[in-house]
Amino acid sequence: MKAVKYNKERIAGQLNELWDYTQKVAAEELGDDTPTDFPPIDPQKIKETIEKIDEALRGKPVSKEVREKLKYAKRAIKAWI
Numbered sequence: 883m884k885a886v887k888y889n890k891e892r893i894a895g896q897l898n899e900l901w902d903y904t905q906k907v908a909a910e911e912l913g914d915d916t917p918t919d920f921p922p923i924d925p926q927k928i929k930e931t932i933e934k935i936d937e938a939l940r941g942k943p944v945s946k947e948v949r950e951k952l953k954y955a956k957r958a959i960k961a962w963i
Contacts, residue, residue, distance in 0.1 A: 929959045 932955050939952070 925959060925963045929963060932956055932959055 932952070936952060936956070939948070
């Protein structure tokens, strides 16, 4: 019984430490509102990449889900350009 009680207390202590750590990490990440610098997106490059993917998949057995995603990407890039 002493071992069970000791282990429960030890585990509870470890969980509390873990919780405190995750709270600290979350606060740091959520508190950091510094904008990240990303390079500008080149729509033409995206269009070319979509075309390459389409060509590579042409005539190959590809799931319906993948085909739908490719079709969506084509429509989205047309609307963007």
